[in-house]
Amino acid sequence: MNALLGVASFFGGLGLFFTGIRNLSATMLQLGGRPLRKAIAAHGGRPGVVAIAGTVAGALLQSTNGITFILVSMVSAGLLPMATAMPLLLWANFGTSALVILASIDLRLVTMVLLGVSGTWLFLDRKAGTTRRQAMEAALALAMLFLGLELMHSGTMELETGAAVAEVMGIVGSSPPIAFLVGLAVTLFTQSSSTTTIIAVSPSQIGLLPFPGAALVVIGASLGSGFSAILMGASARGSQRQLVLFQGLTKLMGVVVLVALIVAEDVTGWPLLIAGVRAVAEGPGRQLAFIYLACQVAALAGYFLLARPIRRLLTAVAPPLPAESLAVPQFIYDAAVGDADIALTLAEKEQTRVTGQLAPTLENPDHAITSGIERLTEEIERFLGSIAGSGEDTAALPRGELDRLVNLRARNEVLRVLHDTVFQFGLARGKMPPGEAATLADALTQGLGAVLMCADDAAREPEAANIELVRQISSDRSTVVDAMRRRLVKAANQETVYRMTSLFERAVWLVQRYAMLLQAGQADR
């Protein structure tokens, strides 16, 4: 009977724990997701900020998978370079140790107070969606989590050593390979190595799960977490795939190091990992928490020692998507701002990447590519703005360079709007009704495509003849376009016909404007 009560209590506690951790993660994501993103975007270049932000995120969100996907969206949006996302993820893994350590401490008093305060507050506070309410919901989730741990602990206490569960735990604990595999398998199920570790703390604390075996459960759980991330990101591509593979690789590195230490300790008798953990932590529960911490530290150490080879390997295995590569400047770099002449030349070269993408976007309008180009033009504008600097610095630029700068900024803006217009045109083309309307849409597309190719040629080789050619072919088309509209007056989907022809006119006008700026830019030299 005691054994049944023990199992039921453990199981009930597990349910409370899972609910608590899920709700905590969701609430903290709502509360802290945006401030976290802002802080990382603003200060992500500083290693100290990365370490703190990652650790805090991991401690609060308790979901490295959730953090992985936040980081992927930030990398895809160009807010964070991959070189910052990777250590940030590792620090987040480190931050998840906080809950594991808390789980090894007696928190009954704190749990009851937290439960009472948050539960009562939420009952009395009727306003939905406020920050205060969200904070209380997070506190309640934390309380449920701790209460679940308490129930699991008391459930485990009820289990007699002769019970089946206790016997199974004894077998697991005394066989390192089985312990490792159990840790891996449970984590594949829970998708969280910290959860697996916390589950192992209670039986370990009362001796049901012998410590050396329990340590292998934790290490197996760490590897399981890496596998779990890779499985979840199986369909991922580009940066997302790089990050999930990074999770798996660093977890594997940590596991290899720790297993090597344990094996060496076992074979040689030297005081290494197990002895070290026993020396610093009292009680099997806390010792398990330190093993978990050691897994994260080993992964961090492995990364900092092998950062470059790891990044090269991941770039080779999971190359960035075209849209991601587009957003990354190839020519401009911050240090070049000091020499205005070189910087302006670099910015001009960078702009040819935008003109080069116009015709492909016309043929295959792609949201991701367009977002990439948008970010690239923002980067170019930011770079040009850095050259301009303050009012005083601008006055220090020679007149010729100042004119070039103004011209390039104007061209950048025209290209940004032109690219968006071409993208909208491409989308509208897909919505044209079949028949004559579709035939005319194709004619517009081929005509515009030729104009854009000539614009690209002029951008790459801004000779007078090329620029003059673009000016000629981008002259006013209103007569031709009006004639088309009259022919299609009875076509289905008039709105799309009108929109497409208007976008065509706008695009041609923008190319004309671009050619004029190119011409003026050549005159400034």
Next chain:
Amino acid sequence: MTETILMPAGRLDTAAAPGFERELIAATASGCDRLLIDLANLVYVSSAGLRIFLVAAKRLRAGGGRIALCGLQPQVAEVFDISGFAAILPVYADRETALAALR
């Protein structure tokens, strides 16, 4: 004065463009300085095709040569109008008129 007449047929799209471009390059490389492209049998032209005409015109003009196009079918003529290429490439109604202009 060396005259060459090319008469592409069917569709001049992304797939067919490389083949026709090779013909044009061969024609301009062989010393031709008067090139007539008769489009009477061409039913479709894409931006890739237009680009080839432009490249051929540039190559000929660089060598002091001349180019003319003729016999545009209505749908091809429309693409020339829309793209603005009708303003930069000499287009004639028929072969006789085009040859007379070239000579």
